[in-house]
Amino acid sequence: MGTGSGAIRRFPEATRDRVALLLDQDSPFLEVGCFAGFGNEDSTPCANLIAGIGNVSGRPSFVMSHIPTQSGGAWNEMTVAKVNRVMQIAFENDLPLISLVQSAGVFLPQQFRVFHKGGQLFRDLAVRTAHGKPSCAIVFGSSTAGGAYHPALSDYTIFVENQAQAFLGGPPLVKMATGEVIGAEELGGARVHATITGLADQIAVDEFDAIVKAREWVASLHERSPLLPALIPPVAPRYPVEDLLSIVNPDIRKPFDMQEVLLRIVDDSRLSLFKPKYGPNMITAWAHILGSPVGIVANQISVINPNEAAKTAQFIRMCNQQNTPIIFLHNVTGFMVGAKAEHAGIIKTGAQLVSAVSCSTVPHISIILGASYGAGNYAMCGRSYNPRFIFTWPTGRCSVLGPDQLAGVMETVRISSAKSKGEVLSPEELKKQVQSFRDAAQRDSECYATSSMLVDDGVIDPRDTRDVLGMCLEVVALPGVQGTETHKLLARI
Numbered sequence: 001m002g003t004g005s006g007a008i009r010r011f012p013e014a015t016r017d018r019v020a021l022l023l024d025q026d027s028p029f030l031e032v033g034c035f036a037g038f039g040n041e042d043s044t045p046c047a048n049l050i051a052g053i054g055n056v057s058g059r060p061s062f063v064m065s066h067i068p069t070q071s072g073g074a075w076n077e078m079t080v081a082k083v084n085r086v087m088q089i090a091f092e093n094d095l096p097l098i099s100l101v102q103s104a105g106v107f108l109p110q111q112f113r114v115f116h117k118g119g120q121l122f123r124d125l126a127v128r129t130a131h132g133k134p135s136c137a138i139v140f141g142s143s144t145a146g147g148a149y150h151p152a153l154s155d156y157t158i159f160v161e162n163q164a165q166a167f168l169g170g171p172p173l174v175k176m177a178t179g180e181v182i183g184a185e186e187l188g189g190a191r192v193h194a195t196i197t198g199l200a201d202q203i204a205v206d207e208f209d210a211i212v213k214a215r216e217w218v219a220s221l222h223e224r225s226p227l228l229p230a231l232i233p234p235v236a237p238r239y240p241v242e243d244l245l246s247i248v249n250p251d252i253r254k255p256f257d258m259q260e261v262l263l264r265i266v267d268d269s270r271l272s273l274f275k276p277k278y279g280p281n282m283i284t285a286w287a288h289i290l291g292s293p294v295g296i297v298a299n300q301i302s303v304i305n306p307n308e309a310a311k312t313a314q315f316i317r318m319c320n321q322q323n324t325p326i327i328f329l330h331n332v333t334g335f336m337v338g339a340k341a342e343h344a345g346i347i348k349t350g351a352q353l354v355s356a357v358s359c360s361t362v363p364h365i366s367i368i369l370g371a372s373y374g375a376g377n378y379a380m381c382g383r384s385y386n387p388r389f390i391f392t393w394p395t396g397r398c399s400v401l402g403p404d405q406l407a408g409v410m411e412t413v414r415i416s417s418a419k420s421k422g423e424v425l426s427p428e429e430l431k432k433q434v435q436s437f438r439d440a441a442q443r444d445s446e447c448y449a450t451s452s453m454l455v456d457d458g459v460i461d462p463r464d465t466r467d468v469l470g471m472c473l474e475v476v477a478l479p480g481v482q483g484t485e486t487h488k489l490l491a492r493i
Contacts (some may be wrong), residue, residue, distance in 0.1 A: 005342040015071065016069045017052055018100050018140070021211045027055040030471050034458050035451035037078040042110065043452075044070045046245035047078035051086045053475060056098065057219040065100035068141055072104035075146065077113045081405045081454050084117065087124040090133070092388060093475045096221060097128065097135040098214055099154065103147035108323055118146060136217050139164035139200075142184065152199060154219040156217050158210045159200040160192035164433060166193060209361045235268040237466070244462040248395055251371040253402075258283055258298045258329060261369065265289065265466045271296070274315050279307035286324070290470030293368060295319035302371055303336045304379060307348035311354035312379075325476055327469060328332065328387070332376030332401060353379050363388045363476035367465060368396035368447075368456065378424040383455050389472045392447045393465075399445035401463075406441045410434055430464035442482040 006480075023029060031052035035429045037043030048071065051064040064086050075083070084086055090097045106114045135149035148166040148294045151157040167188035168175075174180050174187065186192070193199035196286045204210035234258055241264050248256050263269040266287035274284040281301035297312055298480035302313075319326050335341070335350045357364075357379060364387040372382060377398060392398070401409070418425040443449060447459050460468055 003274070012421045014069075015065050015100075018211070019050060019054075019063055020206065021054075021208070022056060022098065022100070022214060023054040024056060024058065028471055028476075030052040030468065032089065032249075032452075032457045033082045033454055035448055036082045036454050037076075038448055038452040040078060043076050047082045048073060049079050049082050049086075049228050049318070050078060051082065053095065053471070054091075058094070059216050059218055059219060059221065059223070060095060061098055062086065062093075062095040063098045063100070066103045066377075067434055068102040072142075073102050073147070074104040074107035075114055075118055076107045076110050077117075078452075078454070080114050080118045080121075084120050084124070085454055085457070087121060087128075088230055091128060091131075092122065092371055094133060095475065096218055097133070097154075098218070099137045099150060101137050101143050101147060102141035103143050103150070105143075105147045121146070122149050122153050125150070129153075129155055134221055136214055138204075138214050139166055139364045140236070141165070142209060144168070144170050148188070154199050154318040157193075157199060158204055158217075159193055160204050160207055160210050161190045163207075164190045164200075166199065181346075184270075188425065189419075196269070202491075215247065215391075222308060225311060232291050234257070234470075237264050237266065238269040239264045239348070241463045241466065244465070246258045248369060248393070248462070252331070252395055252397055253404075255301065256370070258300045258369075261329070262287070262296065262298060262373050264293075265469070266296075267291065269315050275323075277309050279311040281305055281449035282312050284309035285311055289327070289466060289473060292473040293324055293469065294469075294473065295324045296329065297326060297382070299331045302331055302333045304332065304334070304350065304353070304376060305336045305341060305345040306346050306349040309335070309346070309379070310355040313349075314351045314359050316353075316356040320362055321358055323362055324361065325365065325473060328364060328366040328381045330366065330368040330372040330377070330380045330382075331370035331401065332380055332394070333371050333377040334374040346405075348474055350375065357381050358386055365472050365476070366390040367460075367469070368392040368398060369396055370397070370461070371402065372396065372398045374400055376390060388476050390456045391458050391460045391468060392451060393462050394447055394458075394459060395402075395462075396447045396449075396450075396459075397445045398450045398455060401441075402443040403438045403445065406437065408471065410437045440452070 023058055029052050033051060034046055036047035048067050049064055053060060092462055106118060127136060135154045137154035139151050140160055141163055142165045145168055148168055151166060165184050165188050171182055171184055171187060190200060190203050194203040202213050206215055215471050244264055247260050256371050262271060271285040271287050283298040283300050285296045285306040287296055364381045366381050366387045383390055450456060
């Protein structure tokens with residue numbers, strides 16, 4: 001199972017080969033941020049970093065690898081954003097971190113945009129060590145400045161002989177700063193760090209040996225058993241997963257039956273519905289996915305009424321009582337508006353739902369199937385509400401409003417502005433401006449655009465949804481991940 005082919009533009013397969021060699025044979029690889037930087041002229045494919053979760057020596061681990069043949073593996077602005085997200089996932093889910101390092105450090109043309117946010121990586125590595133969360137760095141090639149601090153702040157380092165180098169300033173900078181003439185190997189090669197500085201904990205004869213040593217390091221870590229007392233043998237859904245491609249209409253303005261989607265994702269197609277007749281626009285249910293117990297919150301109709309908000313807030317509290325992870329499936333345009341909804345207390349009940357999502361301490365996993373607009377995105381645990389993982393289907397759209405609504409508001413504002421200024425507005429010019437605004441809003445809300453900016457953790461094939469959720473649930477079920485104590489710990493950092 002894979003969540004992204006990475007087929008954005010061509011990039012070196014050697015980087016993926018390193019990752020594949022590190023992972024166990026036939027291990028799944030849940031790739032994170034494979035569309036980061038997509039369509040961004042200031043970035044590179046995958047934002048110059050391959051990252052994801054897979055099994056190493058039988059243990060779920062987070063692996064990230066620089067792509068050295070793109071700008072020498074240097075960090076551009078999107079690289080830094082992706083690295084910071086990677087570090088958050090690895091910390092929150094208590095995963096060992098293995099970094100395949102070969103980087104020139106900051107991409108100098110973007111140094112102002114990269115420098116300040118880029119320093120968070122080094123802080124995060126130090127915080128990991130302070131909280132007993134292990135990290136390992138394999139240095140494959142030249143690693144300068146920030147690329148040198150990365151292994152230095154990792155718990156365990158492996159250098160490849162006659163290939164790996166690490167220094168704060170390379171030979172050209174040393175010559176310019178001090179007048180000293182020295183070669184890269186003599187300045188900071190693998191043997192220098194293995195015998196003189198002590199930076200290298202192991203020296204490998206080649207890349208294959210380095211991979212073996214990293215796998216041995218993971219095998220030496222204390223084993224931690226999953227905290228899933230209610231785990232049951234998984235049972236396949238009763239309906240074919242291929243049906244998902246026809247259930248959801250590509251035109252997200254047209255509704256679809258979310259319960260039909262759930263019947264093709266959960267074990268044995270069994271749902272235990274909570275208050276099915278009250279607030280029916282929102283499905284709240286308990287189920288199992290690949291044997292893991294979950295609570296599910298899913299939009300049946302794309303607006304949230306007061307009853308739906310109140311019911312969902314109660315359901316979230318009940319999941320927290322039982323320490324049950326919650327899956328949010330988005331197809332929401334927002335909260336209901338109008339006199340009837342306002343008088344029914346939509347502001348108050350909506351705020352109670354947002355508060356319940358904010359204060360929930362169990363792991364949240366979000367999947368954007370269709371629309372995810374405005375405050376509805378917040379209520380359904382969008383990116384700003386810090387879900388453990390958030391993925392999008394190709395049909396997913398995320399924005400403050402839908403393109404048609406935004407264009408309509410734009411037209412009204414433009415007409416009012418022109419009238420207040422005494423201007424005469426040409427109908428053709430107005431239509432052209434509104435259409436241009438609508439097209440831009442449509443483009444910016446598409447899944448590949450939002451994924452490029454790391455609003456989600458990747459775009460997934462709908463048919464992979466059950467497998468992706470199953471792997472995420474396995475990760476969040478590790479000891480030290482669930483419950484209030486982890487959140488208190490994170491709050492102190």
